[in-house]
Every structure is written in structure tokens, then in C-alpha cells.
Amino acid sequence: MKHKTFIASYYIKKLIFLLITLVLLLILSCSKNIYQESKKAYKKQAKTLGKSLRYIQPDSINTQAFNVIESQNFSLRKPNFIIIHHTDQESCEQTYRTFALQRTQVSSHYVICDDGTITQMLNDLLRGWHAGNSTWGNVTDLNSVSIGIELDNDGEEPFSYAQINNLTWLLKNLTEKYKIPKQNIIGHADIAPGRKVDPSALFPWKTLAESGYGIWYDETKLDSVVIDSAFNPKKALKFIGYNISNLENAIYSFKLHFNPSDVSKTLSEKDKKILILLEDEILTLK
The missing domain is CATH 3.40.80.10 (Peptidoglycan recognition protein-like)
Structure with a gap:
């Protein structure tokens, strides 16, 4: 009886192993198919885009069609x-x-x-x-x-x-x-x-x-920065590039980038100094 139980247990374990192997193979096969499908779609879409660039489809205003004269000067x-x-x-x-x-x-x-x-x-x-x-x-x-x-x-x-x-x-x-x-x-x-x-x-x-x-800002100048009474931090954020339609969100994103040790939705004195230094940095790049 024990011998039969051992054999049954052996075949059950073998069956479980085969099922697990089959599932893994199916997952791997599906993954390969996903990437193959994506690659095929990529090539098809790139080819379609390429063809669309070969010709200029003339537009029109009211019933008057645009003229088309192709220039050879482009990239x-x-x-x-x-x-x-x-x-x-x-x-x-x-x-x-x-x-x-x-x-x-x-x-x-x-x-x-x-x-x-x-x-x-x-x-x-x-x-x-x-x-x-x-x-x-x-x-x-x-x-x-x-x-x-x-x-x-x-x-x-x-x-x-x-x-x-x-x-x-x-x-x-x-x-x-x-x-x-x-x-x-x-x-x-x-x-x-x-x-x-x-x-x-x-x-x-x-x-x-x-x-x-x-x-980044010049950290060696941070202590010597004087915040003028006319300084407008909202204007400074906008100058850097931030969308200030929601000022608190803009401040939070700014601090994530330039003052990550003190992330919040309010500007500290240090943040204002950083803004001043960043304005200077950007002006030197323009």
C-alpha cells in the first residue's frame, strides 16, 4: 500500500512540475509574441509615415486649392x-x-x-x-x-x-x-x-x-544672496519654465528638483535665494 502511495505521489509531483513548466513556457511564448507584434506594428507605422512624407497633399481655403512646389532644402x-x-x-x-x-x-x-x-x-x-x-x-x-x-x-x-x-x-x-x-x-x-x-x-x-x-545653482553664493523687497518668486518660477497656473503645485515640483531635502508647497528663504541664483544662471546661458 505504501509502495502504491509513493508511486502516486511521484506521478502527482511530476504532473505538477510539467504543468508549471508548461505555464512558464506559455508566459515566455506570449511575451515573445508581444514584442514580435510590437516590432511588426512599429515597422508598419514607420513605413506609413515615411510614405506620407514623400508627397505634399495640397490643402485649400474655401474652394481654392494651394499650389504645391516641392523644395529640395529640408531635413x-x-x-x-x-x-x-x-x-x-x-x-x-x-x-x-x-x-x-x-x-x-x-x-x-x-x-x-x-x-x-x-x-x-x-x-x-x-x-x-x-x-x-x-x-x-x-x-x-x-x-x-x-x-x-x-x-x-x-x-x-x-x-x-x-x-x-x-x-x-x-x-x-x-x-x-x-x-x-x-x-x-x-x-x-x-x-x-x-x-x-x-x-x-x-x-x-x-x-x-x-x-x-x-x-543647478551656484551653492557658494547662497549665503551672500540678498532678497530684494521687489523680488517676485512667482515671476521667477515662470521665468525658469514652470507652469504657475497652480502656484502650490509649481513650488512643489520646483523643490523636488532644486531643494529635495525640503519638499513642500511653500517657499522658504533658501528657496527664494535658489530662484534668484537660477535666474542668473539661465541669463548667462542665453
């Missing part, structure tokens, strides 16, 4: 901003899947994993869907003029050395290729105050700026 439009995000997902694999599925309607040009692995998911010249409803200065459609970079991070953990090191390398490559000004390297929270908080208060903006990407 593709280029990105002028880089927007940095954190994924707020569990892994790079989950992010790849999110960007590969059509139903999510989100994408980014690059994903950088915790170990520094860089994966490109869109051609730099394509319009990614990463910025959403956003504003920076007079720009109200950041998706059309930017490259999105996603960092694998849940927003509650430090960014790894390998991740930041390879981000710096990628920024060097992109800024040189497209002549993107360093002040145009910003975060998702900067362009969407009150809606987004990435890449979190743990992101090393100062370190990045010291490498030449993004801006």
Missing part, C-alpha cells in the same frame, strides 16, 4: 528637450511590456535599467507618448519636441551608480547629436506640476548638472 525636425522619468514599475521587463502593448498608449525613447542596461524603444525622431499634458515655458506639447528617458525605479529607492553613469553617457550622445541646450534637460515633474512627481526627490540633479547636463 527632419529634431528634438530640443530631454525629459527624465522614473518608471514606477517593478522591473525593466514590466516597462518593456507596458511600452510594447498597444492598449497602454504610452511609450518612451529609452529605458535604463538598474544595472545600467540601455534599451531604445523608439527612433529619436519619432514622437513618443511619455510627457502627456505638460507645459514648459511657452511649449505646450512636449511630446512633439522631446526625447523621453525612463529610469527603472519605483520612486522610493536611490538611483544606482551604473544607471546614472550610463544616463550621463546617453545625455552626452543625444545633446551633441541634436544640439540640445543643457537647460532643456528636465524632469517629468517639472513639466507636469501636480500630476507627476518623477524622477523623485532622490534623483541626483546636482550631480548631473556638474557633468554638464541640466542646470
Whole structure:
């Protein structure tokens, strides 16, 4: 009897093992199909866009059609901003899947994993869907003029050395290729105050700026800054680029970026001094 029980137990365990293996194979197969499907759709859409550029479809005013005379002097439009995000997902694999599925309607040009692995998911010249409803200065459609970079991070953990090191390398490559000004390297929270908080208060903006990407204030001048009675912090935030339609949200996003050790919706004396120094920094770049 014991022998029969042992045999039955053996076959049950074997059956469970086979079922688990089958499930894993099915998951792997589905994942491969997702990426194959996404790759096929990418090529089809890119081909369609390419064809649409070969001809000018004349428009009209009332019943009068526009004339069309093709000029030979042109090139593709280029990105002028880089927007940095954190994924707020569990892994790079989950992010790849999110960007590969059509139903999510989100994408980014690059994903950088915790170990520094860089994966490109869109051609730099394509319009990614990463910025959403956003504003920076007079720009109200950041998706059309930017490259999105996603960092694998849940927003509650430090960014790894390998991740930041390879981000710096990628920024060097992109800024040189497209002549993107360093002040145009910003975060998702900067362009969407009150809606987004990435890449979190743990992101090393100062370190990045010291490498030449993004801006920071001169900390050696902080103690000597005098706040004039005519200083208008709201105007200063707007000058930097923040959407101040909701001032508290703009302040919160500003502090996430430039004073992450004291994130709140009110400006301190230090914040006002930082704003003054940032205004000076931006003026020297113009």
C-alpha cells in the first residue's frame, strides 16, 4: 500500500512540475509574441509615415486649392528637450511590456535599467507618448519636441551608480547629436506640476548638472544672496519654465528638483535665494 502511495505521489509531483513548466513556457511564448507584434506594428507605422512624407497633399481655403512646389532644402525636425522619468514599475521587463502593448498608449525613447542596461524603444525622431499634458515655458506639447528617458525605479529607492553613469553617457550622445541646450534637460515633474512627481526627490540633479547636463545653482553664493523687497518668486518660477497656473503645485515640483531635502508647497528663504541664483544662471546661458 505504501509502495502504491509513493508511486502516486511521484506521478502527482511530476504532473505538477510539467504543468508549471508548461505555464512558464506559455508566459515566455506570449511575451515573445508581444514584442514580435510590437516590432511588426512599429515597422508598419514607420513605413506609413515615411510614405506620407514623400508627397505634399495640397490643402485649400474655401474652394481654392494651394499650389504645391516641392523644395529640395529640408531635413527632419529634431528634438530640443530631454525629459527624465522614473518608471514606477517593478522591473525593466514590466516597462518593456507596458511600452510594447498597444492598449497602454504610452511609450518612451529609452529605458535604463538598474544595472545600467540601455534599451531604445523608439527612433529619436519619432514622437513618443511619455510627457502627456505638460507645459514648459511657452511649449505646450512636449511630446512633439522631446526625447523621453525612463529610469527603472519605483520612486522610493536611490538611483544606482551604473544607471546614472550610463544616463550621463546617453545625455552626452543625444545633446551633441541634436544640439540640445543643457537647460532643456528636465524632469517629468517639472513639466507636469501636480500630476507627476518623477524622477523623485532622490534623483541626483546636482550631480548631473556638474557633468554638464541640466542646470543647478551656484551653492557658494547662497549665503551672500540678498532678497530684494521687489523680488517676485512667482515671476521667477515662470521665468525658469514652470507652469504657475497652480502656484502650490509649481513650488512643489520646483523643490523636488532644486531643494529635495525640503519638499513642500511653500517657499522658504533658501528657496527664494535658489530662484534668484537660477535666474542668473539661465541669463548667462542665453
